[in-house]
Amino acid sequence: MSSTVSPPPEPGSKTRRDQRRLVRRDEIVRAATPLFRSKGFAGVRMTEIAGAVGITAPALYRHFDGKQALLMACIGSGLDVVEAAIAQGGGELGATLDLLAASAVDRSDLWILVQRDGRNLDPDARADYRSRLAAVVGDLSAVIGARRADLSADDGEWLARAVLATLAAPAQYQLPLSGRPLQRALLAVSEQICTLTGFDDAPVVDLTEVARNTPFQIDAPRRESLLQHAAALIAERGYQQVTIDDIGAAADIAGPSLYHHFASKGEILSAILRRAADWIEVDRLRAMREATEPAEILQLLVQSYTALALTHSELFRIFTQERVHLPEDERRSLARVHRESIDHWVALLETVRPDLNDAVARVYVSSALCIINDMSRPEAVRTHPQAATRIAALASHALRTAPGDR
Template identity: 35%
Template sequence: MAARRPPNRKALIRAAAAELFLQRGYHNVSVTDVADSLGITASALYHHYRNKQDLLLHTVLGSLDTVDALIGEAGDLEAALTALAALVTGERGVLAVWEREARNLEDTQRAAILEHEIEVVARLVPLLRAERPELGEPEAHLLARAVLGTLGSRVRHRIALPRRRHEQLMLRVASAAAHAPLRTEAVPPGPHPRETGGSTGSPGLRIPRREQLLTEAIRLFDERGFQSVTMADIGEAGGIVASGVYRHFPRKSDLLIAAVNRGGERIRTSVETALDRAADPGEALELLLRAHIAVSLEQTHLMGILSNERDQLPDRERTALRRLQADYLDVWVQALGSVLPGREPAELKIIVHAVHGMIYFTVRVGRTHPWPDLSQHLRDLGMAVLTRTGC
């Protein structure tokens, strides 16, 4: 007797694709890989999805639909956060494709994803305002972003805790963000830090060509993904032909290495400055947070590369970046451990990842949203998650 097709095969295919995209990156996964992981043929998969990009599109839409449905079914904020904490603890890939892999879609598809993302964030706003009626609409949207950012941080690490404990920790993290006190006094809006990729430039002075190309490469790698960008794309963005790019960077990977080295130097400098200025571990924690926020706002594309393009580096540089990121996390964990004594390192690491994920997810839209002092709001949110999660 022939095996019956499971009624939820499309959902199973999307879940398998999400996990593989998370593990290897979109460009390193084939339709055959997804099919093999499910024990079916590629032709059976094509019965449901036309090609790999169609599969990616519906996987991203499916992840958004899942989050949207859980929020919509919840009767209050606590129920929504509980359901979302259980989701991200059990299925790491659900939010990964939304946050990381949607950039591999076509422009019109990305626009549709962004519109759906805005709808999902907005779905959480009434629950937040019902819990906290003092919030204005912009503050509630900010908190909604922060909550989803903390939960989405689960895709960026493999730190293991027993399932129930992990769910409870993610719930406390998200709840700390949702209940963070925000200063709502009027703050005159100032200019947003300009994204430079590391170059400051001066009016009337021409930026060196090599620096200009690196800046454009950082932006393109973050927006489209390293494998989707060509040397011709970088040359066009920098106003020269592809052959001109090769005179400054013989290989495309050299641009990525230069970008990662720049990001690593910014991280090392921020840590040294924070530790030099801090009088005690609590102050060190706050200074680390402020420095991380500043770098995230000023170097949004650079932070995106450090988060998403590590696996595209050559072996030696990839190992060096992993060591740098592990050392950076360790400094945070030491400072946080002094504020939350008695907590095991795995829990402290998850809390720190949640803060970093919250900042990353919120900053990505911060320049186009009416938050007059995003830096200060992120500081308030970050300290709430760091210090109140253990309460």
């Protein structure tokens, strides 16, 4: 039977007018969330959201006093569902994971908004949703710990973070499954993650060689300097919040001189994203040269992708979050390159795991990539002395391709 999650009802009695107002607010949030996801916070207008709901802009402002308040409501509504999933699971791990998988299918946009658009909120609002996310991690860790008494509290938290990271897969990647089949696949991945026995025997991932290389040439022509400084700014603030003048000032290049190298800010973003795609492709080819068995190649891909994500986090953050701002033809071209890379992972996994069909294998691969992408961002995780080894172990275990899983 399909598991569904509903946020807890509002306390206290409501008048009919109050109920209508709550229903309308929910309609607005439901309409705004996919718009924020597809266009980014800065790319969405309040009039556009009002039109999607079938009301006027002044009517919209009677419910939300601005776009920030509406974005926070979208994030908060999604977190309500996640929190309700854990509460309704009643401390039973299987039920909790199934309800979380259901929430990922129903409210997948939440994780895009948290990862990409949350930085557009004011500091108090950011602190609020981050506090709620931390509580979600803690609550899920407790559920895992109740089943897995052999785990330390720290290890349980790593497993909880990995499970939550997989919930972004339906939003981050184009998946061939939907509804209950997608929920079952996500549940299988999260259940597998929760069987990891620890990190003591995980293959060590060495960042030394990757850290020595840089995607941008040091002491190279100004074009490279511009790309390097632009990547740092865009990763920190988001593409829409960075101006050409900001990039020029950071690179110590006057505005007019910058246009000798790039015709527009969009061209800079395109160059950065192409550079990221090239690095991922070079890394994929290297793994194919260094190993011959599909399982070994896949293991190398997981480890090297993790190393890249941790040592060049700015580039990866842009690659996973800012493609929405490219012109449609460039976005399609980059998506095709990215899809070909994922297709290779899927083909390898199907060889290693003949029990998986293509659609399910794609969910597994997307979930593993989400673990790496998401867990390489938080400072507390990224700076852990065993971060690369632990993240790679979690991603490999999600695929069930780690040593000892076969």
